[in-house]
Amino acid sequence: MIPDASSKGVPARITKTDMTLVLFALLSLTLIFVPSQWLTRSKAIDMSDYRSIVFNDHDSGGSSTVSWLDKESLTWRCIIPPNTANPYCGFQLVIIDDKGRGLNLDKYSAIKIWVKYEGSDEYLRFFLRNRNPAYFQVDDLTSTKYNSVELQVKDLLHGKRINLKDFQVAQWWLVQKKIPIEMSHPEFSDILFLELHTGSSVAPGEHTVSLTRIELSGILFSKEQLYRAIVIIWSAVILLLLVYRLLSLRRTLVATIHYQAELVSINRLLNLQNKKFEDLAKTDALTGALNRVGIREALYEGLNDWKNKRQPFSFVLLDIDYFKKINDTYGHDVGDEILKGLASLFSGAVRKTDFFARWGGEEFILVCANTDLEQAVVVAELLRKKLAEASLHPDVKVTASFGVASMTEANLDLLFKQADEALFEAKADGRNCVASKA
Secondary structure (H helix, E strand, O other): OOOOOOOOOOOOOOOHHHHHHHHHHHHHHHHHOOOHHHHEEEEEOOHHHOEEEEEEOHHHOOOOEEEEEEOOOOEEEEEEOOOOOOOOEEEEEEOOOOOOOOEOOOOOOEEEEEEEEEOOOOEEEEEEEEOOOOOOEOOEHHHOEEEEEEEEHHHOOOOEEEEHHHOEEOHHHHHHHOOOHHHOOOOOOOEEEEEEEEOOOOOOEEEEEEEEEEEEEEEOOOHHHHHHHHHHHHHHHHHHHHHHHOHHHHHHHHHHHHHHHHHHHHHHHHOOOOOOHHHOOOEOOOOOOEOOHHHHHHHHHHHHHHHHHOOOEEEEEEEEOOHHHHHHHHOHHHHHHHHHHHHHHHHOOOOOOEEEEEEEOOEEEEEEEOOOHHHHHHHHHHHHHHHHHOOOEOOEOOOEEEEEEEOOOOOHHHHHHHHHHHHHHHHHOOOOOEEEEO
């Protein structure tokens, strides 16, 4: 009897899928043990491409002298006279390109400099001066932020690596320019000038300085990011295999599962998990506007259109200003009259594609399908003005605050939270205004 391929002892055939998984596993192991230096980027600054100058303390009343010894090699000499208050000399490299842009160091984490020094000083100061429109003035070059660090001379000959996080903004600059504390941190997005100064406690005498090399370095991605990427890719591969093997089942079930998931999300948002939609009225008994149930379909369709077509979808939350005070002062009958008047005013003013509903108390919601944030803000502003100009009650001037948000991910809870935060901001800004949350 001749045994067939399925007989015991005959090796099973290795599939292309198995081979792909083996190769991918080998590649993953290789990436895990890749040397760290392979994951870094570095760049040497060619200083000959930029203009360089030397300067002294004459502008601040000092009498130090500075001169080039060899401009090509960026070698300069500073002579500090005795009995001088706060003397200094410095070198400046103007790193501005022909389009007026500085050097962006945001992709780098460290800078390394090589300096030859002769003299009695133990320290040199190193500056990276950054431009930011928030504080920079074109007619005042000292308005660039002075990111600084003081370096020991003995470390500089063979190169000193400085982490950008170790720089500090010069305190005298913060005080002189009256920079608020929230902007007092170092910045490196638009470096215009690179400077090397004598130390803050420089001694009288002759000091010779030569800046020989500058090199930037940064991590392309960390080991942790690499491991995370491997895990994500493996998860994706496993998921694809499962999808491939269960595709026939998924096709029949996915539509139902997705629909049920969206209903669960909407039910949670509307706090109606334990109620049946068909048993509830869709309009608010007092105002005649839609209620939470009445906008269920609008929410579902807006969410689906955003997910499937990336069609914009926005919320406008509005709250009547000082409504509790109106109730306390004029009574609940007047308050009810104002709620009904506002609902009537807005129901007749919104677009045909919008859904206006009472959310609860003195709070209303406008659901805007196929409307981006900018358009929704315009709609809200038109409603705000219309209410401010209307007369809902002869004794009460009624206004409202509006919070606007537009969907950025398929999450109705997040969209409502953003609109609610914008409404809170509108109230904090004095009420009777529109605020938006991107």
